[in-house]
Amino acid sequence: MSRLSRSAGPLVAIVGLSLVLAVLDASGLAFWQGLVINFAIFVILVVSLNLASGFTGVFSLGHIGFMALGAYISAILTLPLREKGDYLPNLPSWLAGVHLDQFVGPLPIGWLAATIIAGLLVAFVAFLVGAVLMRLSGHFVAVATLGFLVIVRVILFNADDFTRGSRTFSNVTPYTNLWWAWAWAILVVYVVWRLKRSPYGRDMFAQREDRWAAMSVGISVLRPRLLAFVVSAFFTAVAGSLYAHFITSFSPTVFYFDLTFRVITMLVVGGMGSVSGSIVGTAAVLALAEGLRRIEDVTLLYGLSGILLAVFFILVIIFRPDGILGQRELSFERLLARRRSAPEPAAGTSPD
């Protein structure tokens, strides 16, 4: 198959997405715009978590901690000077003078820099944490990473000078729009997709499938896990920055277990190890959650949507433990081929 026709599918998808975004942008439908931005942020979170957990088998429950750090770092860095003095009067002097709110033409370059700085700082934190935690496996690493989430939360609550503690951090400049959110989402999907097909990605899957076999052919267990963890933390922090500048006011309580559970549901429903599965899972769970929230608002049975989503999650784990796609990827060629060939290929096509 030629290079051109192989990249045709993704290109068509990107052009189609851009058209949809342009129409949506022009339409002025605030609710749908918000939902589609949310979708992009969740896609980044789920695809990143998939890289860290689905590819390597090391289940992380601490990723929302990275998101929280990304959100706070970017929010603090971009706060304009005149607000900074009133709002965070106790910042240390080296930070008090920083205000990444510059524009080049229409582009908020300062925010872009702040997002990348947040990503790099969080990636460094992830490197330190990962160097310790990636030695663990199974449910022990899950609980240890959950411990990391609790630690981040305690720090956010207590570092008043930086985060305003338990008070809401508001006045964050609303930079995030459809285009920024989806540009980052496409970048993340592309990078993770390429990683999956790269030697690094194959190492990640190899040590997940059988660590002894992998080690016997010279694949280290720690290094691919750590690489996945650090790259994934970078993107999760980016999602945090997008979220911060989308929602514009938040407090440490947002970044806790409910959000963690939501992201994990999307990941497991889509299929651990499948990038396109993550997108499908995110869309499915987001749509379901949004629908249920509507029902909740009408019936006033608050808590119902949480119950039904959890039931749905348990049913997926019992009856379809590999999620919608398992480790497979949706491919445009196969979809087209399937439509052309009259008899459907047998279910459970071979993994790629």
Next chain:
Amino acid sequence: MGEYFLQQVANALSAGSLYALMAVGLAMIFGILRLINFAHGDLMMIGAYLAAFSLFAGLPLPAAIVTTLAGTIVVGLLMERIAYRPIRGGPDVAMLLTSFAVGQILQNGTLLVSRLGGQPVQIAFPAPELLNGVVAIGTLTVPKVNVVSFFTGVVLLVLLTLFVTRTRLGLSMHAAAEDLPAAQLMGIKVNRVVATAFAIASGLAAVAGFLYATQAGQINPYLGFTPVLKAFIAAVIGGFGSISGAAIGAYALGFLEVIPTALAGIADILPPGSVSPGVHDLLAQLLPSGLASYRDAFVFVFLILMLLFRPNGILGGRAREEAP
């Protein structure tokens, strides 16, 4: 000075007993099923709510206790039967995630019921008269509920140990924890053993919930989250999967937790003149009173260190956790 430390010891013992009631249940279920049951904290929450509603309904204390125990045990048994049995023996992480989902169901269910009943999210707990007030032990004053918590914990742990070591059902639980398939081959009815473990664990969680609610004075559907994490830490400290280990770990955690609190205020309680002003200032700087609010971060750092260096607990040998 001495009084200050005795006060901290009393706090540690009372917190330790609560953690022990939770950790032992968590460890029992883990021992048999290799399931870290995160919904265990929500069972404790259910216990607290059942206690609150029974007391609101005007039941006398003994009846309220029986209702709380029975209700929580029923919820625990249903949880095992409906959610955990279908995936028994499945991958570790699948079981862990299922328990999170079960927890979400219990939390949201409680929220739903409590709102339908016209209650706010946060409810003031109608602590029984018997548990209010303080007990004076020498020069110490300890809240009565803390004393009751401590002794309840000790008594229940002793009873549980007797049950596990002296009765047939207890021994078959032990056998199931050693090797589930082998126990099954030896004619042990595994479903019955698992159900018993869940019943006992739920009962202990109900007691912990009652005591916790009395101590905290307020309850909400999310109160189980931190206690179950603490119970997990306790079980890790003591070596996962053994009842006595979990209990010892729980008291160790109780003491570990008061360390930041105890140290945080130490500069202020030193009698004037006992140390030079320089040392006093150094202490005040190194151990600011704000340290106490980092307590949870401190214990979780400790958890991570434990998992790394002594994954089999303080009693177990040195071994690395194996990848599945």
